[in-house]
Amino acid sequence: MRDAMNRMLFALTILVLTVSAWGAPGAQRVAWAQAPAIDFIGQTTVPESGNVKSPQIRGRGDAVHLAGSAGSGDNNFTRYWRKPADGTLAFTAPVTLGPAQGQPNYASSDVTIAPNGRVYVVGNNTGDQTIxxxxxxxxxxxxxSDRKVVLRGGGFRVYPHVxxxxxxxxxxxxxxxxxxxxxTTDMTGGGGWSATNLVSGRESFGHPAVAVSPDGSRMAVAYAVSDGDIYVGVWNGSGFTExxxxxxxxxxxxxxxxxxxxxxxxxxxxxVxxxxYFARENDSGDFxxxxxxxxxAYGTVSINVDPQGHAHVFWVGNRGDGWKIYYARQGSDGSWGFRVVDPGAFVVAGMGAVTVTDFAYGHGVTEHFSGSGLATRYYLFRSLGDNCLAQSITIGNALPGTNPPVVRDPTVSGTITPSTGCTPAEQRVTLNAQDPNAPAAPWSGAYNVPITNLEQCTQTVNVQLRANNRSQFDPQWRSVTFIADPQAAGTPVDAAVDVMNPKMFGVIASTFSPVAPAGDLFSEGASAGDPGYTRINQMHLRIADIGDCTGLKEYKVLFENDTMHQSGVITGTFAGNLSVPPQAPSTTLNPGETLFKVQVFDRAGNSFTLPRRMVYDPPGAGGEGRPVMNLSGTNLTTDTNTLSIMRDLIINTIVVTDNLYRRGESSPTRGYVNVQTPPNTSDPTKQFWGLWIAVEYLGKGANAETAYPPLPSGGLTFDNLRWQPIEVRNAAAGARVRFNLFDGVLDRTASSPTNGFGPDLTKDGTYRVYVKALDGAGNASAETYVTTMHLDPGYEVVTIRLPIIAR
Structure with missing residues (x-):
């Protein structure tokens, strides 16, 4: 009992809290793929059904039978309704059979149909304690008037079912x-009733449910118990086996x-x-x-099984969007069709039935609360009954072991197996779109369809069949999905491949640790440069999956003659530093351009190869790899904005030559583009990538430049500075190069010189600016251009205004 109470408390808690878990232990979830199509025909209020609680419905042949205790207040009567035509909504006027006095929740009625078609109705009259x-x-x-007594007196009974x-x-x-x-074995119900016996000794909870097999050989009762468990009692001839x-x-x-x-x-x-949930008895008698x-679900979850063995389930459900009508039916392949209907009012206590004639019809009833009060609402659904469908569709040319199946060919082919009892005359096979006007072919049980869009990953084979005894195709399609990843596609592997300078901060992790405050150490060299150049024997390779249908698997770096330099595994995205391939196999990497290829493979075995290049440009033991800045031909002036720490150097003239770097020279077929101006072809005196700028603060004194002479001086060297690499995209006369005076600035006035200013408004005065030329590999010129700038009192510092976020 303690366990039951715990579960009841847990259930009540769940009614308040949102539950995110899906499955329950011991219960598998149902897949909704391949679901049978369901049409909703309509809904109507059953005539003279006011005040009915827990209406009951059964179907047999093409007729629907309905029973309930209708009336008002506690003055109710057992009524029976019949609807003789499957596809219509109209019920005949009810037959009032007799009184069912008492509170309608308990004075309920039920209906059933025997295998031979005889209809039985029971009513619970709690007023005289008689069923x-x-x-x-x-x-x-x-x-x-021909009413029989099942039992009279003996206590208060509720929820009778027959x-x-x-x-x-x-x-x-x-x-x-x-x-x-x-x-009783008296089929009129007029006598021979047994004594009252227990179905189960367990404590009851709610309505029992009863059913008899189609051939009448088995009978069973399903019931819930107060512990919160579900049981079935199977009739054994003298009682029930639980x-x-x-x-x-x-x-x-x-x-x-x-x-x-x-x-x-x-x-x-x-x-709760x-x-x-649902369960079907297996060969061992388990569920x-x-x-x-x-x-x-608000009330019962009603299950019925049609003559083809397909289950139909009806209930009043809620997925968080209000109480609605839920109807699900099982297809011949075990999949489930699903339909949700808005009843337009508050509804509870759904019960369903099924009939199968030209179609499979799902019938449901609920308690329906509207402005006129409580009545019984009827709902009608329709789906194909005796289906002629593709029971299974294979992808015959899928790569072995792939799930979902992967097809590398420009066509998809396979076999079709029809549903049980279906002898097809024609088949219609389409790709992706379910087009009922697509050409059909005589039934062969096989298909071969061109893949028209080779770049679409997930594709669907749709199959529609026409039985040889029908003039029309079955309106229901069956489908199977596969992954198309053909080598014949325009881009058989969808990957982005970048080869770049491994020293580029902000793009990838540098090969050396950053320093604080921000800026480069002179002895380490620049932390930026052109992506296509490197001053160390390393390059950064980055391979990103940009939507490959099966995902990336492997890369290879090849020499120009396709021999292997290096390979590795890709999991999602690869990013790492590799050695730069020498200009030829089995040789030493020399300064200059080296050409190679990057080959990428996906998990389907497709590959593509991209030519790439990298320029190896070390500084050289004698500085031969460094750019040379001609100071006599270089003139840089400073801007006149002395009230901001963001300042410009203005290029009047600059002359820089380099052994390898060339502005504006690209190799787009190898993934390298340089858009800097002026290009080397028009101005070979601009062979530099950018400037390396360092700043020192000299104080407010009138003789600051004399008091603090340029470095090296006073035991300080260029290694005490913090250098900022800045790309100069346009090096023509008049171009401006912007930088921040405070970034890594060296305070020469401090007793122990330190680097970097925060948002300090007291650092007006004189600043000395050191400028070196950088080539694409980040090599700095030995020559240094030196100039000064001034910052006046009242200057502004850079601020970032963030929005206020209220929580």
Whole structure:
């Protein structure tokens, strides 16, 4: 009992909290792929159905049978409705069979149909503590006066339900915390009733549900118990053999039961924690459980099985968007079709039935609360009954072991197996779009379709069949998805391949650690440069998956003659520093351009090869790799904005030559583009990538430049500076190079010189600026251009205004 209380408390908690978990232990989830198409025909209010609680519905042949206790207040009557035509909404006027006095929640009625077609109705009259029974040969002729007594007196009974074979009747109800029953072999119900017996000794909870197999050989009761578990009692000739269906950590309730055409038991129920379950009896008599949906249910979850063995489930559900009508039906391949309908009012207590004629019709009823009060609402769904469908579709040319299947060919081919009982005359096979006007072909059970869009990853083979006894194609399609990743595609491997200077901060991790404050140490060299140059025997290779259908697997760096230099594995994206391939295999890397290839493979085995290049430009032992800045031909002036720390150097003239770097020279076929101006072809005196700038603060004194002479001086060297690399995209006369005076500035006035100013408004005065030329590899010129700048009192510092975020 303590366990039951714990689960009940847990269930109540779940009603307040949102549950994110899907499955329950011991229950597999149902896949909705390949779902049968379901049409919603409409809904209507059943005539004269006011005040009915827990309306009950059954289907047989092309007729639908409905029972409930209708009236007002506690003054109610057992009524029976019949709808004779499958595809219509109209019910006949009800037959009022007799009184069912008392609170309508408990004075309820039920209906069933025996295998031979005889219709039985029971009504619970709590006013005189009697369960009455009426019957009709087919539901069209009734004699309300010919009512039979199942039992009278003996206590307060609720929720009676009736089951009928061709040779026995059962009435099951809930009384005094137990499920109880009576049975008789008098098929009129007029006598021979057994004593009242227990279905189970367990404490009852809610309605029992009853069913008889189509051939009448089996009868069973499904019920929930107060512990929150679901059980089935199977009639053994003298009583019920109890079988547990599910006992998990959730609180389970409101089961219903049905038999399939193979006489196997099906059960459906809900968990208070917003889950819908069903189970089908297996050969061992066990009930493997599946979770049908992650939705709440208000009342019963009603299950029925059609003559083809397909289950139909109906309930009032809620996925967080309000209470709606839920109808699910199973296809011939075990998949489920699904339809949700807005009833337009508050509804509870759904019950369903199924009939199959030219189509499979799903019928449902609910309690429906609107402005006129409580009434019974009827809902009609339709789907194809005797289907002619593709039971299975194979992808025959998929790569072995791939799931989902991967196709490398420009076509997709495979086989089609029709559903049981279907002999196809024609097949229609389309790719991606389900086009009912696409050309059809005589049935062969095989297909071969060109893949028209080779760049689309996920593609779908759709199959529609026409049976040889039908003039029209089955409106339902069956589909299977596959991954198209053909080598014949324009880009067989979707990857971005970048080869770049490994010293580039802000793009990739540098090969040396950054210093604080920001800036480069003179002895380490520049931390930026042109992507196509490197001063060390390393290059940074970055390979990014940009949507390859199967994902990247491997890379190879090849020499120009396709021999291997290096290879590695790719998991998602590869980024790392590799050695630069020498100009030829089995040789030493020499300064200058080296040409190579990068080959990338995806998991389907496709590959593509990209030519790449890198310029190896070390500084050289004698400085031969460094740019040379002609100071006599270089003139840089400073801007006149003395009230900002953001300053410009203005290039009047600059003359720099370098052994390898050339502005504006590109190799686009090898992934390298240089857009700097002026290009080397028009001005060979601009062979530099950018400037390396360092700043020192000399104070406010009138003789600051004399007091603090240029470095090296006073035990300080260029290594005490912090150098800022700045690309100069345009080096023509008049071009400006912007930098921040405070970035890494060396304070020469401090007793112990330090680097970097924060947002300090007291550092007006004189600043000395050192400028060196940088080539693309980050080599700095030996020559240094020196100039001064001034910052006046009242200057502004750079500020960043962030938005205020209220929480």
């Amino acid at each position: 009455y029974l009426w019957s009709s040969s087919n539901g069209t002729e009734w004699n309300p 089951a009928a074979s061709n040779s026995r009747l059962w009435v099951v109800w809930n009384q005094d915390g137990r499920y109880r029953y009576r049975t 079988r547990r269906v599910l006992d998990n950590q959730f609180y389970l309730a409101d089961p219903t039961i049905a038999f399939g055409p193979d006489n196997r038991i099906w059960v459906a129920w809900r968990a 924690e917003d889950r819908i 493997p459980v599946s979770q049908l949906d992650r939705a709440g």
